[in-house]
Amino acid sequence: MTFCANDLAALLDEANHAPWESVRAALALIDGQPHPRVGWLTSHLTATKRDCWAQIAAATGAPAPDDAAGLTRLMAWEVDAARALSEEALHTRLTFSDGDMTVAEALRLNARHTAWHAGQIAALANPVRLA
Template structure:
């Protein structure tokens, strides 16, 4: 196993931490939002929901996994993907795909998903601290 290769349990744990760790996660960032939220926060949460669904759609095209249930909100989607990642095999993580014109493995795309979640969690945390007046 190379230094950049993570197993399904490790990727699932990182997805879970990006979603709901006590510090520096999507959940903790959303908890900083008080009063009238900055309009960009709504856009960021919607964007995360759409892109996460896109990641898993791409994965379902190369793996025998079910698509994300359409009724899930962002919270439910994050919980679903933690379980879905944990259920993958190490061999499935090495499956090749092309996402957004870039060849990568399933494991690579899951790491993109994790980075993307944390990136936007930081933006939400920064916006959540900005007081807004109605």
């Protein structure tokens, strides 16, 4: 399956920011003190996104994200960064998550991974409290 840069940017934008079933939507469900696992999940997403883009930058010469960017800024940045990738860059091979893949495949993995953890955050957003 082949995706252009705009398609990949749209996938990331939806996983990150869609009104439903995204990281932003899941975080918005949290009312009060979040479950401790939510902190781990957001830190994990930040680290894996940063690692993905570091690998892309090393393989293609594309810019790497700002080291000081938290998850919210990183999610916005990566949508624009994906949109700016050339067709040649998308076909560049790299090693990510212990696998040999193209940049496009790494971005699809990034979007799936983001959606997976968004679901986990949503499930933890309002845990049932028993008396």
